[in-house]
Amino acid sequence: MSPLANRRFLKMHGAGNAIVVLDLRGTSIRVASAEARAIAADAHSRFDQLMVVHDPVTPGTDAFMRIYNTDGSESGACGNGTRCVGYALLDDPAMARPAENGCLTLETKAGLVAVKRVTDRSFTVDMGQPRLRWDEIPLAEPFPDTRRIELQVGPIDDPILHSPAAVSMGNPHAIFFVERDPDTFDLGRIGPLLEAHPIFPERANISIAQVTSRDTIKLRVWERGAGLTLACGTAACATVVAAARLRMIGRAARVTLPGGELSIEWRADDHVLMTGPVFLEGEGSFSPDLFAGLDG
Numbered sequence: 050m051s052p053l054a055n056r057r058f059l060k061m062h063g064a065g066n067a068i069v070v071l072d073l074r075g076t077s078i079r080v081a082s083a084e085a086r087a088i089a090a091d092a093h094s095r096f097d098q099l100m101v102v103h104d105p106v107t108p109g110t111d112a113f114m115r116i117y118n119t120d121g122s123e124s125g126a127c128g129n130g131t132r133c134v135g136y137a138l139l140d141d142p143a144m145a146r147p148a149e150n151g152c153l154t155l156e157t158k159a160g161l162v163a164v165k166r167v168t169d170r171s172f173t174v175d176m177g178q179p180r181l182r183w184d185e186i187p188l189a190e191p192f193p194d195t196r197r198i199e200l201q202v203g204p205i206d207d208p209i210l211h212s213p214a215a216v217s218m219g220n221p222h223a224i225f226f227v228e229r230d231p232d233t234f235d236l237g238r239i240g241p242l243l244e245a246h247p248i249f250p251e252r253a254n255i256s257i258a259q260v261t262s263r264d265t266i267k268l269r270v271w272e273r274g275a276g277l278t279l280a281c282g283t284a285a286c287a288t289v290v291a292a293a294r295l296r297m298i299g300r301a302a303r304v305t306l307p308g309g310e311l312s313i314e315w316r317a318d319d320h321v322l323m324t325g326p327v328f329l330e331g332e333g334s335f336s337p338d339l340f341a342g343l344d345g
């Protein structure tokens with residue numbers, strides 16, 4: 050039987066991004082991709098991202114966090130999920146442990162992030178520094194200027210979308226800036242075509258953004274490994290960085306997504322701060338049946 054059977058999880062969302070939080074600290078259990086897919090497929094534990102909390106690896110950090118998408122793939126970052134983990138490790142009766150001045154340092158395979166409570170249902174995450182060089186994003190070709198890369202959708206002489214910005218927040222993002230409402234684009238059709246485009250050796254999250262003022266952006270996202278979601282924290286961060294690099298905004302903006310609003314600031318020290326809501330929907334435990342017949 051899977052060691053995940055009967056383990057407790059929190060069902061949450063961050064601005065509509067469906068998140069499941071699982072605490073595996075004190076165990077050597079690792080979640081296999083097939084197990085993550087099985088959890089995502091279950092109505093009670095369906096998620097856009099599964100956030101798994103493990104014992105800390107690097108001294109001075111509070112936990113190591115593994116992040117799984119709906120398709121079982123792993124990501125180095127998840128902004129909305131990190132806020133939910135902040136709630137779980139600071140406020141959940143079973144998961145909470147004392148934290149230095151209410152701030153947690155979490156490690157992922159992409160680096161360190163820090164999360165703290167702002168109010169009982171709002172958290173701020175220091176998402177670290179954006180990665181802007183082509184080989185850090187990564188891209189398959191050496192674009193010297195990643196503020197606009199050569200990629201387009203639609204007829205060569207009249208593209209529907211073209212020249213996206215490329216940014217990594219620990220995970221790869223391509224952001225198309227458009228003049229009209231992002232909702233008028235069929236991202237459900239365009240997203241999967243671009244997610245797996247050869248220019249993105251690790252695939253990519255695909256965003257369509259409209260800068261609506263010097264400090265407001267309307268954003269729609271097709272997420273790598275999860276599809277259309279109601280919000281994507283790292284995409285919001287990547288979009289603010291990209292828009293600031295293109296001088297379309299200052300260094301801070303309110304980003305409106307279908308599931309809610311996130312406040313993003315690209316601080317002068319190059320760290321990107323994201324503030325947004327968390328919602329606890331409930332808790333549950335994984336039925337053993339979920340993992341029946343899974344190999345490995």
Ligand SMILES: N[C@H](CCC[C@H](N)C(=O)O)C(=O)O
Binds near residue numbers: 274
């Ligand atoms: N799908 C993303 C991970 C989750 C990002 C998103 N949910 C967020 O809040 O940042 C990826 O594979 O890079």
